[in-house]
Amino acid sequence: MLKMYIVTENLGETFDKVITSEIRERLGKYLDLTKTFIIEEKYIDRYWREEFSIHYSKTFYKDVDKFTTRVHLIREKISKIDNITEDNYLGYFILRPIPIRSGRISRIIVKPLREIFMLKDNEKLYIPTCEFCIHIAGKEIKFQAFPFYQQDSVVNVCAHADILMVTEYMHRKFHLNKPSISDFISYTLPLCGRSIPSIGLTLEQISIILNQMGYPTIIKFPFVDVDFNEESFNHFIEYIDSYLESGLPTILAIEDHVILIVGHTLGPEGEKDYIVYDDSGAFISEIKGNKMFCNRISRRELKDKVKKVIRNHPHNVALINVEFERMYFPFDSVKRLVEYIITSFFDFMKYVTKKRILISDSNEFKIFCSKNGVDIFNDVPLPHYIWIAELYERKGIICDIIIDASAHKSDIDSWIAIWIGDKVIFNPGYKSKDEFKDCFKVKKFPFVYSNLNDF
Amino acid sequence: MNEKLMKKLEKITADDIKKALEAKLDEWEDYIREVDRRNLKAAKLARNFWVRG
Numbered sequence: 001m002l003k004m005y006i007v008t009e010n011l012g013e014t015f016d017k018v019i020t021s022e023i024r025e026r027l028g029k030y031l032d033l034t035k036t037f038i039i040e041e042k043y044i045d046r047y048w049r050e051e052f053s054i055h056y057s058k059t060f061y062k063d064v065d066k067f068t069t070r071v072h073l074i075r076e077k078i079s080k081i082d083n084i085t086e087d088n089y090l091g092y093f094i095l096r097p098i099p100i101r102s103g104r105i106s107r108i109i110v111k112p113l114r115e116i117f118m119l120k121d122n123e124k125l126y127i128p129t130c131e132f133c134i135h136i137a138g139k140e141i142k143f144q145a146f147p148f149y150q151q152d153s154v155v156n157v158c159a160h161a162d163i164l165m166v167t168e169y170m171h172r173k174f175h176l177n178k179p180s181i182s183d184f185i186s187y188t189l190p191l192c193g194r195s196i197p198s199i200g201l202t203l204e205q206i207s208i209i210l211n212q213m214g215y216p217t218i219i220k221f222p223f224v225d226v227d228f229n230e231e232s233f234n235h236f237i238e239y240i241d242s243y244l245e246s247g248l249p250t251i252l253a254i255e256d257h258v259i260l261i262v263g264h265t266l267g268p269e270g271e272k273d274y275i276v277y278d279d280s281g282a283f284i285s286e287i288k289g290n291k292m293f294c295n296r297i298s299r300r301e302l303k304d305k306v307k308k309v310i311r312n313h314p315h316n317v318a319l320i321n322v323e324f325e326r327m328y329f330p331f332d333s334v335k336r337l338v339e340y341i342i343t344s345f346f347d348f349m350k351y352v353t354k355k356r357i358l359i360s361d362s363n364e365f366k367i368f369c370s371k372n373g374v375d376i377f378n379d380v381p382l383p384h385y386i387w388i389a390e391l392y393e394r395k396g397i398i399c400d401i402i403i404d405a406s407a408h409k410s411d412i413d414s415w416i417a418i419w420i421g422d423k424v425i426f427n428p429g430y431k432s433k434d435e436f437k438d439c440f441k442v443k444k445f446p447f448v449y450s451n452l453n454d455f
Numbered sequence: 456m457n458e459k460l461m462k463k464l465e466k467i468t469a470d471d472i473k474k475a476l477e478a479k480l481d482e483w484e485d486y487i488r489e490v491d492r493r494n495l496k497a498a499k500l501a502r503n504f505w506v507r508g
Contacts, residue, residue: 151508158508200507207501221497258506280508315500332490340479341472351460393457410487412476420464428469438469 005081005137006039011071014039022101023071026150026281027093027108028292029116034090036074038081040136043070045094047164048106050181051155055196061099068106069095072136081137089141092134096152102280103152108293109145112263112455117275117296119265126452127263127275128247130172144453146249146262147172148293150279159201160184161279162251162258163209166322169249170215174324177214187212203253203318215322218330223306223314233303235335236319238357241272242331243321245358247451251320255309258320259283263452265296270354273298326384327359329407329414337412338389338401354392359405360449362386368449374442376424377417380431383407386416388449400446404430419446 011031012020024031045068056064073090076083091110096103112127119125129144147168151161160181167179187209188195191202201209203219210217222236240250240261250261263275273296278284281291287301309316334357342352362382369377385405390397400419407414416430424440431438476483 153508157506159506161508200505203501203504203506204498206506219497219501221493221500224496224500225493253504253506256505256507258508282508315504318497318501318504330490333487336483336486337476340476340483351457393460398460409490410484412480412483413473415472415476418467418472420467421461423465425467425469425472427473 004039004041006037006041007079007081008037008039009035009077011037018101019095019104022104023093025291026105026293027073028290030073030090030110030113033075033113033115034073035077038072038074038084038136040070040072042067043094044068045070045106047149047181048094048096051096051152054182054185055155056098063099064097068097071095072134073110084136084139084141086141086143089134089143091132091143091145098152100153103150103154105150105293106152107150108148110148111143111145112275112453114455116294117265117273120267122268124266125263125275125455126244126266126450127455128169128173128244128249128451129453130169132172146277148277148279150293154197155181155185157198157200158258158279158282159206160198162260163206165260165277165279166249166251167210167213167215170322173247179213183213184209200256203320206251206258206320210320210322216325216327218321218323220319220321221315221317222319223310223317226314228307228310228314233306236306237299238335239319239331240274242334242357242359245356245451246360248321248323248359253318253320254283254305255313255316257282262294271299274302324359324385324405327405328409329387329403329405329411330409331357333409333414334387334389334403337403337415338391340412341401341415341418342391351393351398352391353394356390356392357387358390358449358451359385359387360451365449369447372444372447374444374447376440376442380417380426382416382430390446390448397446397448400449421445 048068052066070092072092074088075090076088093108094106096106109132129146132145133142147165149161149164151157170176171178185195193199207217226232243250251258260277261274262277265273276297277294284295285291288295366377383404383406387403387405389401391399402417404414404416415427418425422443426438
């Protein structure tokens, strides 16, 4: 069967009003930036093939077949598909062939763009991304994106959608196991009724699915047994920040919905807003009044929403995170250990204006340091993952505390090195004694390390 | 970096850090127990938190 491509400037020429308005609602500003659409019919999408096989092939719908429609977004006016380039290509979305408006859009894979989030010149945008590659008209186009997936409300609900987004990203970025909707279904314990049509998932089921797929998962209820105040909200934000800076998005369960926090903006004074993916649009429409699949949510908007929900039900807000396998020393231990070092030892509190905690692959950290002229870590055996706590004073970074991420949660001696100013102090427990010298001048201040792409 | 702070930091050794953390050991162990308790509670709550989207 020959593939059909339609090059058009107007989606309404191909799709009916209902679908066009749904696309406009979910794609939002991306449609404003698009000057040409390339509609690719009979596209084979592997997730739709799974949904079709699991459920839709058994229904009586005459027009629901195994193919999807993929729509490419091009930033320039072009008259033929040969004129697609890596620069003018914005990304694509996929339409399922089902007759339910809210389930038509299946996936949206688009480049993160500053103008979408209305960034000012002095603001930065950080989003963890992975590589996507499309083949069209004899061309291969590669681009970076964070994948969006929308539920169909029968095979998948919001929980499945978020699991798929996280695992698709982790698979592409860190080469972890490839996600499969069939696996989601087979790993779902039918706790309360049938798996399909899905009535939803519990957080425990989400955790079981992720763990069975090889993604270690941690669940936190940040406001249970804790008063809601600035301190507890800060801890909640610090937790999200730490995972984000580590390149690990956070699933936020709030009331009966889950959303994905995938990135953040950064203002000149260190202020942050969060980039949220909402598969159904229910969370975003309440806060922003629109249903665009991704949105920028301010700290204040997040705080107000959380405060409203936990007023009567503190157990209705939870955080779910996937972690790396050898990441055993938990964030809670890192945070407290760093606080001890700051307060009891360095008397830093009056100097430290900001701290940033993230996890890193130790080899990548060594490579990064070497490239920047510091090779002191090269001959130190390090665990696969290390926690890095960066401490800042007003003028910039002053200290890195490097902690063994494979350590026992109760090991207070799990710090590997402390890089203060231009010297690095090593913990004797992490260097062999015969060659041990605990302090080295490196002639450089700690580096700002990042796992995220800056757009 | 602040000069006063710099002078103070110049003298720190690994042994100083080790001793400072050892002094916090009781408090640290209480904290870890509290985190364990909260994690256990989270595991129980996760069973009844349904998301339907």
